[in-house]
Amino acid sequence: MSRIQRKLQAQVDGILLSAIGTLVLIACAAPASPQAVIITDGARFAPAALSVRAGEQIVWRNRSPDRHSIVVEPVSDETTQRLAPMSVEDLRSGDLYHSEQWSLRFEHPGSYRFICAIHQDEDMVGALTVVE
Numbered sequence: 644m645s646r647i648q649r650k651l652q653a654q655v656d657g658i659l660l661s662a663i664g665t666l667v668l669i670a671c672a673a674p675a676s677p678q679a680v681i682i683t684d685g686a687r688f689a690p691a692a693l694s695v696r697a698g699e700q701i702v703w704r705n706r707s708p709d710r711h712s713i714v715v716e717p718v719s720d721e722t723t724q725r726l727a728p729m730s731v732e733d734l735r736s737g738d739l740y741h742s743e744q745w746s747l748r749f750e751h752p753g754s755y756r757f758i759c760a761i762h763q764d765e766d767m768v769g770a771l772t773v774v775e
């Protein structure tokens with residue numbers, strides 16, 4: 644390789660490296676995909692306890708053959724007050740049949756639980772913490 648070729652090669656390497664660096668930065672800046680809670684056979688949430696940051700979304704995916712219906716409830720009075728602008732209906736999925744999904748964005752830090760209105764008596768309950 645001549646001196647000029649080597650110099651050119653070094654420049655190309657530099658450009659490639661900075662392009663890769665830019666791509667990595669873009670990937671890191673992209674919003675995180677929502678955390679998923681899977682509804683499994685046997686009327687269970689997996690995971691049954693999770694934590695997200697305020698502003699993040701959770702998606703519940705029904706992978707069981709049965710119908711479910713999710714209700715999100717604040718656990719503490721403080722969380723209830725922060726949620727005041729939301730209507731009760733915003734916190735309910737309605738019927739979720741096999742392979743359907745429902746998502747909710749959590750803007751307000753606090754403790755929540757999510758239950759299945761249909762299988763509540765079978766202990767189909769999960770816990771969520773939303774942190775600042």
Ligand SMILES: [Cu+2]
Nearest residue numbers: 711759761762
């Ligand atoms: Cu259920």
